[in-house]
Amino acid sequence: MAGNGRYLDEKIMSKEQNKSFRTQQDETLGIEKKGSVDSYIVSRLFAYIKPFKTLVAASVAITIAGSFLGPLRPYLTKIAIDDHIARGDLRGLAFISILLAGAILLDGIKQYITTWLTQIIGQKAVFNLRMDIFTHLQKLPARFYDRNPIGRLITRTTSDVESLNEMLSSGIITILGDILQLFFIVVLMVWIDWQLTLIVLTVLPLMLYATILFKNRVRVAFQDVRTHLARLNTFFQEHITGMSIVQLFNREEREYENYAAINRDHRDANIRTVFYFSIYYPLIEVLSAAAAGLVIWYSGVRLLKADLTIGVVISFVQYIWLFFRPLQHLSDRFNVIQTAIAGSDRIFRLLDEKEGIENPAEVQPVSTFREKISFSNVWFAYDGDNWILKDISFDIRHGEKVAIVGATGSGKTSIINILSKLYPFSKGSITIDDIPIRKIEASSLRKLVGVVMQDVFLFSGTIRENLAFGNPDVSDEALREAARVVGADRFIEQLPGGYQYRVLENGTGLSSGQKQLIAFVRALLYNPEILVLDEATSSVDTETETLIDAATAKLMSERTSIIIAHRLSTVQKADRIIVLHKGMIRETGNHQELLAKRGLYYKLYLLQHPEQTTRKEV
CATH class of the missing domain: 3.40.50.300 (P-loop containing nucleotide triphosphate hydrolases)
Incomplete structure (x- = not known):
């Protein structure tokens, strides 16, 4: 079977060899710097999204139009408290309550429509990608299958494609919505009280630094996870196919040890990603709590001086959680994107493999054999x-x-x-x-x-x-x-x-x-x-x-x-x-x-x- 025994070579490959292998693959793709990989992959992915540009445009338009609905709710809460509850205006309070309920309802409808549209876009794009992969695999030369284990190819066409499906279905447009929501949150916060806004933003540089550091580390970790997953699939596929040989030669214990070694590598790579996330998420929580504490402290000082209203304080506490929630969503989406980028990198390397024996520019039809x-x-x-x-x-x-x-x-x-x-x-x-x-x-x-x-x-x-x-x-x-x-x-x-x-x-x-x-x-x-x-x-x-x-x-x-x-x-x-x-x-x-x-x-x-x-x- 093509590729038999390759898992043994791959199992002992060091991290330095893995890095050298990736560098060699980048050169094959014509990528001179690692930093250009993301833009290269995005440009390739765009070709699969382009046929559904109408659906994309509709989803983007609805996302943009509805991105202010979430940030609008704390602002309406401020108006309800300061302008109506504090003054005993029940009629005005009822009107604001209706507006608030309408904003919540419209936000729910917006989320339903965008989720449905993005899922349709993702499924259609991934369908075309799977068909391209299968068509390309049928055109690849026999030498390609000699040097590539079947398990690795199965990984490319299943888990790598599925990670890309998750990004297309729930990643990119959701990120756009989160960014726009952050924009409207900041605008409304400045509109309500610029001093409290500055206090909230003081933690932002530290958060950005943590996010950039997290991005660099987790990118490498996800690459390793995909590499070890391919080896795991290769080993498993080969041994399921050749199980009778394993049993006839009494190799069960030895192959168990080999599988355990590969499985440990895969487990350790996943644990490294869990380690990075276990640090990043609590850090975001601590920063958001610190921002809330600073706002409450400074608001208390100003309330004592009668320089601030209760409605502003309550709205800002709500805005703090709204502000950090999109940032947490972005980190979650970043997880999805990093997995998809790692998978896409491998998928497009596969699609860039040269096809079989090339036909010359002019081919002669041969329909029968005569001489x-x-x-x-x-x-x-x-x-x-x-x-x-x-x-x-x-x-x-x-x-x-x-x-x-x-x-x-x-x-x-x-x-x-x-x-x-x-x-x-x-x-x-x-x-x-x-x-x-x-x-x-x-x-x-x-x-x-x-x-x-x-x-x-x-x-x-x-x-x-x-x-x-x-x-x-x-x-x-x-x-x-x-x-x-x-x-x-x-x-x-x-x-x-x-x-x-x-x-x-x-x-x-x-x-x-x-x-x-x-x-x-x-x-x-x-x-x-x-x-x-x-x-x-x-x-x-x-x-x-x-x-x-x-x-x-x-x-x-x-x-x-x-x-x-x-x-x-x-x-x-x-x-x-x-x-x-x-x-x-x-x-x-x-x-x-x-x-x-x-x-x-x-x-x-x-x-x-x-x-x-x-x-x-x-």
């Missing part, structure tokens, strides 16, 4: 200069059945990987009907080439859905006929529900032979002009192999076929056999010709058929 496939001096390596294929040259003509054999690691499957454009080759040329495959669009090329792999992958769904994976519009009659030709209809019809039988994850519950038969039916329905069998019968028993042999003959009939095989019994009827050894072509010919040469193929044949040694000696 030949040509490999000319092809060199290929999965990593650096560790060459898997070395100066490979051969032709496969239309209608020809060509087998490629060799020991494990000789490069057989690599030939199919580069022919299918899963990996780019380094040197040489590959052409189909004299058209370089680099000029052929990948999807067009793959319509010509159908591959039956050794390790068959089945998706969760029905048998029918898996059979028709490459041709979803196929009729039931054609599907059943293909299953009959291959011989898969026998076991399918015995399953509960037949063709509607629900396949579990990766075909759990089906034998290797049954999954291989499904793969043959799938290839037959795909109806490719070039058929590739990559060790397609290596995992089946003798009885199933006999059943498949007849189906294979029909499947290859009037098709250009490439048979990758380790067992030589499956290639003896091929028109031509290419023998690979350490990435180079050592011999070419049909079965009898290669045996007559008594070279590498002959040695491989004797290893698999030792009974022939006696005949040779006789």
Whole structure:
């Protein structure tokens, strides 16, 4: 599985290595300074919000229009006390009470509408983002999946996206409302009494300093949380998939220790964020209480001098809590934003990954295969200069059945990987009907080439859905006929529900032979002009192999076929056999010709058929 074992490397990565890794990723994105990351991410997020600008405008307008309703309530309380209660004006008090109730009602309506609108915006934007991620993942090259653990990718598409959803749904516009509310609070406080306002604002510099310090620390902490969460998911996903191997090799205790180490790292990263919040929130409470105490003390002095009214004092006490509540909300939203920024950073790095083999500016359509496939001096390596294929040259003509054999690691499957454009080759040329495959669009090329792999992958769904994976519009009659030709209809019809039988994850519950038969039916329905069998019968028993042999003959009939095989019994009827050894072509010919040469193929044949040694000696 792509990325197996990477969690062990990641587990021992030091903090300095993590920092170096992030710096390298920033350079990949073209970000020269860490400070520019936020603006870069905001600009990317704006592209997902822009299609819903009408909803955004409505939400912003309602937020702006209603942001004064909260600050208006203490001011109405002051008027009620000083202008009506103190004077015994019951009629005026009733009017102010109605205004106060109306302000509360309108504020509630405003909150309902803005919450509904922001949630709609967030859900729609995140829906599009998820679709972009999935579309992009389908275009990424095989090398990307070789170096990225599945658990890490799952983290990107689930928890990272969900954190972004929370920010878009309840973060940005709420922050705008809190800022506007603070503005109106300060304006009304100054309007009522500028001296008391200055006392309240004396604690603001200390609060801003604490917030900035908190922001810098918690940003790094959330980055670490996301990193450790990805490692946790990677480890868990790999071990759930490979649990039978863990149990067979008695690795339960050792893997428990490995998981505990990764889990501790994740726990400690979360505790660091809790530590910062546990300091920040009480500090805000202390500062707000200090401001309230100063206001009450100074108000008492002025009340004794008859320089202040009771209504002003009560309204200012209310304003103090209103003033610090948006600041606390902003810190809460900052928590959401920091989590979302950390997740967005990773999401956009994923979206910035280069896609598969790039098509040239001008591509030539290829709808059919007429003449030949040509490999000319092809060199290929999965990593650096560790060459898997070395100066490979051969032709496969239309209608020809060509087998490629060799020991494990000789490069057989690599030939199919580069022919299918899963990996780019380094040197040489590959052409189909004299058209370089680099000029052929990948999807067009793959319509010509159908591959039956050794390790068959089945998706969760029905048998029918898996059979028709490459041709979803196929009729039931054609599907059943293909299953009959291959011989898969026998076991399918015995399953509960037949063709509607629900396949579990990766075909759990089906034998290797049954999954291989499904793969043959799938290839037959795909109806490719070039058929590739990559060790397609290596995992089946003798009885199933006999059943498949007849189906294979029909499947290859009037098709250009490439048979990758380790067992030589499956290639003896091929028109031509290419023998690979350490990435180079050592011999070419049909079965009898290669045996007559008594070279590498002959040695491989004797290893698999030792009974022939006696005949040779006789």
